[in-house]
Amino acid sequence: MSGFERAVERDRAAVAEELRRALAEGRITRAEYDQRVAVVPTAASYAELAALVADLPTDVPARAAERPRRRVLRAFTLLWLVASVVNLAVWGVIALVDEPPYPWWLWVAGPWGVLLLAARFGRSG
Numbered sequence: 001m002s003g004f005e006r007a008v009e010r011d012r013a014a015v016a017e018e019l020r021r022a023l024a025e026g027r028i029t030r031a032e033y034d035q036r037v038a039v040v041p042t043a044a045s046y047a048e049l050a051a052l053v054a055d056l057p058t059d060v061p062a063r064a065a066e067r068p069r070r071r072v073l074r075a076f077t078l079l080w081l082v083a084s085v086v087n088l089a090v091w092g093v094i095a096l097v098d099e100p101p102y103p104w105w106l107w108v109a110g111p112w113g114v115l116l117l118a119a120r121f122g123r124s125g
Helices: 011-024 030-042 046-053 062-097 105-121
Strands: none
Touching: 011 030, 011 046, 030 046, 062 105
16 A cells, blocks of 8 residues: 555544544644644545654653553542541540540551552552
8 A cells, every 4th residue: 555545534533543642641742733633634645644643752751651650649649648537537536525545547547558658669550
């Protein structure tokens, strides 16, 4: 197949998706994406479509690969913090009403906190 054969809509959609992925992974900027994706609907040949993605870097920047992991860790850390504060508050109310009970809230905060620390500083994730 030569590059000058007429492109079909399915091919245009595939190139648009590749450009969207490149933007999401940080391989191109928003301005580059906007410029290239504007050309996709008017590209008539495979050569024109191939030119839009030919110079895209194949390596995903390490920073972009880390983003989802950091987001998940941040969400779990926030959940841990809320659960720990609520449990500590319940324990504190009970301690005010009666003699301070066994610090059971540590069994909620401790193991979960240790796992979060291991995930944050460990290499395996």
